[in-house]
Amino acid sequence: MSSDTTVRAVKPSASLALAKAAGWGKGLSILTRITVMAFRHPWQAGAAIGATLIASAFQLTIPRLLGQAVDNTQVALTGGAAGQAAQDALLTTALLLLGASVLRGIFTLVQNYYSEAVGHHMGYRLRLACYEKIQRLSFSFHDSIHSGDLITVGLLDLEGVRMYFSTALVRVFLLSMLIGIGAYLLISTDLVLGLLALSFVPFVGWRSSVTQLRLRATWLDLQERLSVLTRVMEENLGGIRVVRAFAAQNHEMEKFDAASQSAVSLAHQRVGIRVANTSAMTLSFFASMGLVLWVGGLKVISGEITVGTLTSFLTFMTILQMPVRQLGLMVNAFARASTCGARLFELLDLEVAIRDRKGAPELKVTEGTLCFENVGFAYPSAETNEVLTNVTFEAKRGETIGIVGPPGSGKSTLAHLIPRFYDVGSGRITIDGQDIRDITLQSLRRKVVVVQQDSFLFTTTIENNIAYGDPWAQESRIERASESAQLHNYVLGLPTGYETVVGERGVSLSGGQRQRLSIARALMLRPAVMVFDDSTAAIDAATESRIRSAMRRYAADRVTLIVAHRLSSLMHADRILFMEDGRIVESGTHDELIAAGGRYKALYDLQVRPGDDGRDDALTA
Amino acid sequence: MSEELETERPDIREDGRRPPRAVVGSHRIEEEIFGKVFDSNIIRRIWAFVNPYRTKIYLAVAAVLAFTAMQLIIPLIIRYAIDNGMQPGNASHTVLYWCIAGFAAAILVNFVASYAQETLVGGVAEDVLFDIRRAMFSHLQRVSLSWMDKTEVGRLMSRLQGDVNSMQEFLETSVLSVGDITLLFGIVIVMLTLDFKLGLLTLSALPVLFIVRIFWLPRARKSFMAAHETNSIANGALAEAIHGVRAVQSMDRERINFALYDDKARANLMTHLSAARYAQVMVPIVDSLTGLAMALVIVVGGARVLNQALDVGVMVAFLFYIQRFFDPIRSLTLQYSVMQRAMASGQRLTEVLDVPVDIQDAPDAKTLSPDMDGSVEFRDVVFGYNPKHPVLKHVSFKVNPGETVALVGPTGSGKSSCMSLIHRFYDVQQGEVLVGGHDVRDLTQDSLGRQIAMVLQEPYLFTGTVFDNIRYHMKDASREKVIEAAKAVGAHDFIMRLPEGYDSILGQRGGNLSLGQRQLISFARALVADAKILVLDEATANIDSYTEMLIQKALVKLLEGRTGLVIAHRLATIREADRIIVLQNGELIESGNHAALMKNDKLYSKLYNLNYSSFDDIPEDVIEEAATEQAT
Structure with a gap:
């Protein structure tokens, strides 16, 4: 660039980070826009959501079948006609269980594959749109923005939007199926035991969401600190002759240590946040399980429920544990898609300042003046x-x-x-x-x-x-x-x-x-x-x-x-x-x-x- | 909607013409990602970094074992509660309460153990990561410049970042895989103990999964790598479009580039879809095996319960274990790839750490006193970056205290090497370089560096304020001193015109200043360093005449009261020097002041008489001509 342009570059650079101030309404409209984009691939998106519903339905039958199997065994033990029937039923239950497992597996495959496929197709279209936009935007835009910021939008923000369908939207269906229908099944079987079995859900869901959002905030901060560290190292290595010429190695090590310390202390903090959270979640899950065992055990003794029912409650809890723990990831995916989408769409929606007038003719060079x-x-x-x-x-x-x-x-x-x-x-x-x-x-x-x-x-x-x-x-x-x-x-x-x-x-x-x-x-x-x-x-x-x-x-x-x-x-x-x-x-x-x-x-x-x-x-x- | 594309993809292939000479993005062949699974030498080197934290690691392993034990015990407690507390006929509240108490104890241990394990492992992995990085960075501060010259900064950065990060991943997962292995063996042992036959039957699903994974892994990994690679290709092309957008627009390449980029983005899409297929195909396999194992437990186990050979609780415990025992296999097979990656990274890290440091302080090195006279002397110096091809051949000269000497000569004559030797960037092969009367090899590098200020041809500035750039490592330099220096070299005026004056942040490498302005700031930096000796490589790039004038003035100021050695390109600078040394092909061919050299009628006067305003404007062939003429 010539000296004329270097003078200009001193002015503060515009950025695509306006989205930070966006409120809920804006966030919602961005998520809607991404959702609409996802359903541009209606066949795949439909398959993904349909498969999610079916897979979770099969998932829900497994604890029931297990409980039934245990009960059948118990009844069979008593012998007699009922016992013989139960013994026959055992085989049926086993086959049903095998079938449910296989089908659950297949539909989970369909769910995962198509939700990723939707994301990749969206990613493909967005990549092209971004590329095209960046190529077309005029010099004054490129002067005003740091190329690194633009790369961030085209790489990381695009990724955040791409992941939305599989990590946010599909999970909503999965979780509402599992928690909603699961809760209905449990509570309708036994109110108290059902509530106890579900008691860990609100706590874990809340903890996990709060933690993920905090981790996200500190993640951005950490990236910032790491980029300072990167810059210190890069400038040092690129300018190693200057460093040596001034015998400034100690000075450079101090710079490195300061940047490195600031990053490592935050990294430790993040480990702390994460660990405190996962341990608390595990504890609360097992605590609910203990309560179910306790109260359920008493109920079994008093003959209110069977051992099979208790088993199905406990199994159901193990099945529910993972998705509930990942609730935070889903919340995070929504937050990420909303901020990433805001920046990405801001870029895609920019007016190209210098473009052809409608119906503009081609230049005809005659005299060449x-x-x-x-x-x-x-x-x-x-x-x-x-x-x-x-x-x-x-x-x-x-x-x-x-x-x-x-x-x-x-x-x-x-x-x-x-x-x-x-x-x-x-x-x-x-x-x-x-x-x-x-x-x-x-x-x-x-x-x-x-x-x-x-x-x-x-x-x-x-x-x-x-x-x-x-x-x-x-x-x-x-x-x-x-x-x-x-x-x-x-x-x-x-x-x-x-x-x-x-x-x-x-x-x-x-x-x-x-x-x-x-x-x-x-x-x-x-x-x-x-x-x-x-x-x-x-x-x-x-x-x-x-x-x-x-x-x-x-x-x-x-x-x-x-x-x-x-x-x-x-x-x-x-x-x-x-x-x-x-x-x-x-x-x-x-x-x-x-x-x-x-x-x-x-x-x-x-x-x-x-x-x-x-x-x-x-x-x- | 704006994600609709405005341009149709033009057909650049099928119009009968041959393919265009055009590509977007570049692709560097990736470095070896996977190494041997286990390399004891590398493990030893890495262990040296982990060693300081070994107590924590031992504790973490203990915690992992405790955690795993609890995973095993919990189903057993449930089993015990069912069999001895809830069976019709021998139901017992006491047993149930004891079981609940046991359960509570187990989950508390579990809580403490998982907390301890994750905190310790996470923390140590971060610490080790930063220790390794620091060790490498600090080593790079001392390795020889000739090695640094040969090595791309980008490569070093990927050592300092990518490779160090994969070591971190390795550390974290290896402690966890201790847990996985324990869990796997634990489950096997517990199942076999509870009921040997049923256990054996259930476990028969395990080898099936193992075999499937072994066949699946290499194919899946290939597909994952392809996805990774097409991704970085597409990202590289996007980055190129951003950096080169001005060239793209001015050459009207948007349409062609779009079509080319489309190919890359499409390849990226396809490889990702294929990778997703590979990743997901394991899901129904694992689920089916789980279902099969459960069905076996129900049918066979149920039959054994009826034969009184088994308790119902054991059957329930089996069902719980089955749901857990595929996890460790999955993470263990992943660990295999992590290990391979870590070994490859470790190999590269140790390579950097093992680069020898050529130039070190002698054990009895002296400190160069600031009161030394400031003389510089070359005595019969022979030097070459490659000892077989000397760049300097028996060069001897002395620069007296306070004198300014201009080094002149065609490209490759050895001027820059002289400059590097004074600072002892390299060691001579023969002869000696003396500063203040001491052989530079007898002095500490630090004290030598403090007495020699260097201004390089390409001014290199750091991100930070103007103020910090000028004082650089002289942390006790006051603001007054910095401003004084800036004024002396004529940089003050334009600095004050920057938005924040001396506190303005300079962009990367001073990007928001012109070359001439950066030059002046590097002059001010040298002035603040206040060294006895100034070594300066004059800029050759064309600077506008107005800034040029400022620079010439600043140069005079800079050399005041110092011993100066200037690699000079401009005639004005050369004529001002007290003495001129003319080098050619590594030999000193003449020396003296301007008038003397003009009379000498050798290379200098020939070049001077060619009437170029700068020696750099003289085309190489003309110089060659003058040189050969002079030699004959």
Whole structure:
């Protein structure tokens, strides 16, 4: 990025965390929206919920069957006709039990598989929607947000929404089935014993929910602390030379220990919360079981209920224990889906500021004339004044325009307006008389290319990087562009040539090589307007002049704009615009401006090598 | 609804053209995730970290055993209550109460044991995790720079995070698996004791499950890994889209990228569905086996009860145990993967911990006094990162106290190596480097570092306030001193224009400042360090002329009253130096001030006369030409 943009980045960054303040109503509408999305896969969602109901029904029959089996045995012991019948019934019960278990297993499989499948299908659609949105959102949005936050939304928040169906919604059905019908069955069998058997449910459900919500809050805090730790380590390792140069290892260890301590103490706290909770839940569960055994035992002795009934109560409790303990996870899943959904939907609902007007025609390049008419511009989120004021100039096909000026004078901004990275505040920019806001973005950006100072290289081969804008290009064209950008010889020197992978995870190129690659990449588009935004700063003067002469061949077909600090990069231009505080303050050829003796001349004197007599000029100015 | 896509997926494949030269996202081949199941060497190394906490670990194991015992006893109590308290004919309140009392005692023990076990294991695992990480980080502070240069920061970070985390998982689960094993054996023993035949029959379901798991595990794991991998591919592509969005938009690649991303997202969907199938297929198998075991207990057990060979309570206890005994098998087979992963991670961790530390203080190292004269001398120094290919060949020179010397020469001539040697980043192979008259190998690294301030070519700043960056490790530097330094180098004005002045937080690596501004802050940092000797590698990147002017002024200030060694690129800096040393291919070829060298008519005057404003602007071939011309 150029210095113009670095000034902007200082302002506080917008964030997608507005959702924190959202109330219940908002949360509910988000959950509704996610639910509706889940039912876009009606078949799978229906199968999941149906299977949940059936599986839990089978689940509920198991304790009954077990109780029956015990009773049958007891009755059979008494012998006689009833005993014989009971003995026969035993076999039936066993077979029923086997059948119920098998069916429960199968329906649980259906339930789990389809509820996950719904989530994965939702995840797939959301991923695409996110990707598309991120690609389309305009520069001003991307300026205002930290890329890390955006990645969090696209990864973690999306995950929270995706998990909603299986971890929150389906569980509601499961739990209401088990607890509701189970409670009915128990209480209708024996009121007191039923209540006792269920007595652990409210406590465990409440504890588990409260704990999960607390763990969630501390989890976010822990992530924050861990990211500080990560940063300390990463900066230390990346800047290890600075650390060693200042003999600051002790200082760095202190930094590490502070960050590490803060994370480890919270981690311990979290262990404490979790453990206190699980032990309390287990205790309360077993306490209820003890009560059931006690009261139930007395009832068995007094002949009110059978041993089988008592067994079915106890079995039922063991079955219910797990889902009730996981109630907290369900509550947590709802909370997570609601906050994650809020952020995710906020991103997906954003208006794309810069887009095609309805029915916009394609750009038609005839004369190839670029025209700025009274252009004014201020960055949307900055309180500062206009960055550009009343900029007017015209550039014809074949012309080269140089733009120069002190840092922050608006040079780069001017360059960014032509491909509509931002829209002008006032005035207009036209190409052959067509306002660039009235034509399709696609046709505009194919004709206007800006070569950035620090352009992003993709982690792929050099060939793919050069052909980025025209992936179907012939190999020979790629090589020609690379030759023009003075990159070809370097590439041929690499062991794997054009197949060499560059970018973040590939071979690292020097600043100058990266710039040459991005020039080659831009040339591939055959633009009608080509803008160099300080994009030769890291290329040595001689190579730059070779690039310039290579491009002279095509220069007749296009408008060339050169933004640069180094005057030698633009001295040859047909016209030079000197900018200051967002205005064009001087304009003319190099010779004219030197003769005029204004600001351009002062800059020139600063840059050319001072003679032996004036050797201190630069230091005393 | 906005999750409806605005763009139709364009067909980029089936339009008769050959496939485009285009990909989204990159994929690094993952490191080996699974290692040997058991590697005694690695276990020993890890144990060294656990050892300080061994009392806690022993206690935790004891608690796990107690906990498991209670899991076994509870069904037995129920059984006893049924058989001896509730049977028609010999019902007994006393027995029932005793059973309830026993039950209460058991659940209290259970409570204490589970609390103790989880607290201890969780706490120790966290502590060990941080200890391992600290040991590695601290080791990395001392290993040689040449090793650090060869190693990607990202790789080290994945050691410090991913690998350390999988050790934590391993620690937590291994204590728990002690419990699982005990529970499994306990259930088997109790069942066989209660009724040998019925027990044997019921347990026959166990090997079936084992065999099924053994066949299932490798396939399932493959499928889980595929899901994991496609996930990280898709996430990588999303991250790329975010970081490269400006390039994507300016090259009009949105449509193609969308189609390519769709492929990755779809692959992710498919592998996840397949992984879900693998994960869920075990459910009906386990459930059916459970059902089968229960049915067996009812039919066979029931028959034995009728033959008076078995009590009803035993049958009930069996039914309870059956519901528990598949759990340990499930977690034990999972533990297998955890072990393998931990061994692979442990292997990588020990590799980092075992990187030798080349440069250490000599046992009798002296402290370099701040009162030393500040001279620097190279005596017949031979040095190469690879000893077979020396970068410096018999270089000798002396920089007198207070003198500024410019090091000049083409890329690869050995300038940067000279700079590193003064600070003893590396040790020389021959000859010696003297600072203040002492061989740097006889001094403590810490005291040496405090007397040498270094400014690197690429200014590197840390996240934090401007103030903290300028004073860096000089914790006693006052605010006045920091501001004074900033003023001296001309950074004060732009710092005051930042929203919070000196308390403004700099983004990662000072991202919200321009290169020139970062340079000035690193100058101020060197000034605060207030060392006798300043070693500076001038920035080569093109900085706008206005900031450039400030930097030149600051440089003069910085060198005032110090011994200066500057790797100079700008002619202005070079001419200002008291002396110029010209290096070529690791040899010192000339030295003297500007006027003397111009008369010398060697490489320096040749380069100077080429009329470039900076030596870096001279194309390499021209330098080569001048150099060979001079050599002949």
